[in-house]
Amino acid sequence: MARKHRLRALRNGLLCVLLLAFLWQVKGCPLPTAEMEFHRRERQHLADESEIVLRCESEAEGWLGEPAMLVGVAARTVHTASRTHRFNVWPKNPDGPTLVVLPSELALRPVLVVGLAAVEPPEQAETARLTLTLPLEAAYGEEDVRHVLTGRREGEAFLFRLQPQYDDATSRGRAEFAEVMSLTHRTAGGLPPYELAFFDSGGGHIASYTN
Amino acid sequence: MSTYEWLRQATAKIRFSPDREAVRRELAAHLEERVEAEKARGLPQREAEAAAAAAMGDPDVLAEELGRIHSPWWGYLWRASRAALALIALCTVWVAGHDLLDCVNGWSRPELPGRESVYADDYGIEKSVLDRWRPRGAKKLGGYRFTVPMAWVEQWEVAYEDEEGTEVREAFCGLTVCLRADTWRFWEPCSPSQYMILDNTAADSQGNRYVYDGQRTDCRSFFCRTWSQPFTTWYMVYLYLPGPEEPPEWVDIPVGCGGDAIRVDLRGEVVW
Numbered sequence: 001m002a003r004k005h006r007l008r009a010l011r012n013g014l015l016c017v018l019l020l021a022f023l024w025q026v027k028g029c030p031l032p033t034a035e036m037e038f039h040r041r042e043r044q045h046l047a048d049e050s051e052i053v054l055r056c057e058s059e060a061e062g063w064l065g066e067p068a069m070l071v072g073v074a075a076r077t078v079h080t081a082s083r084t085h086r087f088n089v090w091p092k093n094p095d096g097p098t099l100v101v102l103p104s105e106l107a108l109r110p111v112l113v114v115g116l117a118a119v120e121p122p123e124q125a126e127t128a129r130l131t132l133t134l135p136l137e138a139a140y141g142e143e144d145v146r147h148v149l150t151g152r153r154e155g156e157a158f159l160f161r162l163q164p165q166y167d168d169a170t171s172r173g174r175a176e177f178a179e180v181m182s183l184t185h186r187t188a189g190g191l192p193p194y195e196l197a198f199f200d201s202g203g204g205h206i207a208s209y210t211n
Numbered sequence: 212m213s214t215y216e217w218l219r220q221a222t223a224k225i226r227f228s229p230d231r232e233a234v235r236r237e238l239a240a241h242l243e244e245r246v247e248a249e250k251a252r253g254l255p256q257r258e259a260e261a262a263a264a265a266a267m268g269d270p271d272v273l274a275e276e277l278g279r280i281h282s283p284w285w286g287y288l289w290r291a292s293r294a295a296l297a298l299i300a301l302c303t304v305w306v307a308g309h310d311l312l313d314c315v316n317g318w319s320r321p322e323l324p325g326r327e328s329v330y331a332d333d334y335g336i337e338k339s340v341l342d343r344w345r346p347r348g349a350k351k352l353g354g355y356r357f358t359v360p361m362a363w364v365e366q367w368e369v370a371y372e373d374e375e376g377t378e379v380r381e382a383f384c385g386l387t388v389c390l391r392a393d394t395w396r397f398w399e400p401c402s403p404s405q406y407m408i409l410d411n412t413a414a415d416s417q418g419n420r421y422v423y424d425g426q427r428t429d430c431r432s433f434f435c436r437t438w439s440q441p442f443t444t445w446y447m448v449y450l451y452l453p454g455p456e457e458p459p460e461w462v463d464i465p466v467g468c469g470g471d472a473i474r475v476d477l478r479g480e481v482v483w
Contacts, residue, residue: 001230005285012292019299021397025441026307029398044402046353046467077468086404089468187410 034068034083041087048074053156054117058082058104069102071117071157078119088187096209097121097158099130099196101183111163114183118151118158118196122206125198127151128158132194140175158198212270214242214260220270224278227286234277242267318440321447323361323389338367341384341455348482352471355392355401359475359482362388364458384455386415388464388475390446402467403439408448411465411472419459421450 024030031037035052042049050072057067069082078090078098085103092098102115118128128151136142145165151158164180166173183191197208218235225231245263246256254262267273324330328340343363350357365387370380390408392401401407409423413433421433431451438445448464458477465472474483 001233001281002285005289009285009289009292012289012296016292016296016299019296019303023299023303023307025397040399041402043353044399045404045407046355046401046469046471048469086406087402087468 034070037083038070038072038079038081041081042072042074042079045087045089047079047087047089048077050074050077050079053119054154054159056102056106056115056154056159058102059107059109069104069115071100071102071119073098073119073156080117085184090187092120093209096207097196097198099191099194099211101186101191104184105181106161107163112177112180113161113163114180116149116160116162116183118160119156121153121156121158122198124200125158125206126153126201127199127203128153128160129197129199130160130194131197132162132192134176134179134192136172136175136179139179140171142172142175145172145176145179212261212264213257214239214246214264217264217267217270218242221267221273222277224274225281225283226278227281227283230281230283230286234281238267319438320440320443321389321436321438321445324363324365336367336369338365340365342458344477344480346475346477346480346482350473350482352466352473353401353469354396354399355394357466357473357482358391358393359473360389360391362386362462362475362477364452364455366455384452386450386452386458386462388448388450388462390448390464390466390473392444392446392466393442395442397441400439400442401444403437403444405435405437405446407437407467408435408446408464409433410468413448413450413462413464415450415459415462417457417459419453 031040034055038052039049051074052070052072054071056069058069059067069080072079073092076092078092078100079087080090080100080103081087082103088100088103090098090100097118097120099116099118102117105112106115107113116130118130121128130147130149130151132147132149134145134147136144147162147165149160149162151160162180162183164173164176166176168174168177191211193211195208195210198206200206218238221238222231222235225234242263245266246259249259249262250256322333324340324343329337330340331337341364343361345361346359348358363386364384366382366384368380368382370378373379394400412430413421420430422430423432423434431453433448433450435449436447446466450462452458460478461474461476463472463474476483
């Protein structure tokens, strides 16, 4: 009788596992953490496994569900992803730190803020400055806009927050807004001209890099 | 002692009730046989029952033994598993009922041309299959096994009106390669994004290179459609050839973000 109960319990257990697996599959196989999801997308895209160096919360992603955006560094590439945005692969800069754009906005209302991350900065670097020129003339017929941003060190990366300078009620402001917003859809090779400078704790200049 | 009382005492230590009932039924059958035997010897009903009960032995001793043999834990586990299964089955119907339809509708595979040499594609364009191959072999990339069920060269015409309203007919020739990526890990099928193919450059043995960017004049163009199922992702790669005269001997289809490519050898009909 014990054997009969054992076999029945085993059979029911197996059916439970199969049904749970089926339910999980129907629901899109969600994983418990954003980091696990990130590594899964790396495998699905046949990309090298990376080490996650930056995690940011996106206000825009938060409205869609999971707000985390992650940046991972692999041997030859840098990866950026969020649950709802495309998995992006950026080739690593062989000459120094790599600048990437986070896949979604850091903030949307009342002000648009897009995040850029410089990964693998010099070890002694305590502060960083990013000078970025948004090319508005060719696409919008407006004068280019130059941004100078101070980066905040977050673990193994520096995070820069880019927001439009001009009022979006003006044509220049609207052009700048569109250009800043479009950065989140860029992939490697699509970054505007920039200069990245790093400074030590005493404010001494360590190195500069341009694209 | 009546048979009822004897049965009650003998099965008192069996804690799991279905087991207790089953053992009681079995012992009751044995008791009934003995009672009939005693009655056949001429004893009245009550004395026959008492004699049969006495012949079966001490019910308390038997109860101890039966309680030791019939441990309740497997019975409790079976009951718990039955309740869990019922709950999960209910959840599956309740939660997945609506999503299941969307999910199953999302499972699809491409239609490959059959034996006919002319077929209409999904857009209703009539295409002539000039040659087809079924390459053997597979390539393992990451946790995925890539095969090429079929590749074929086809030709078709597109009619349109030019600026003066004159009908123009333009002929096209394409090589279609059907790629299939299989994995047992149903929770992470190969990405069904067409950019798995289109973010790269394909090449063939004739020196042609294929890109998705229509602005490039130094390369030919290609595009890709995808289908996904729980264990399989399909990629249909369409490469625009210069002409139907001589298809390439091989085509390198790049896949994914890791710089890997799959060589489809059309002449040797093999994948590597």
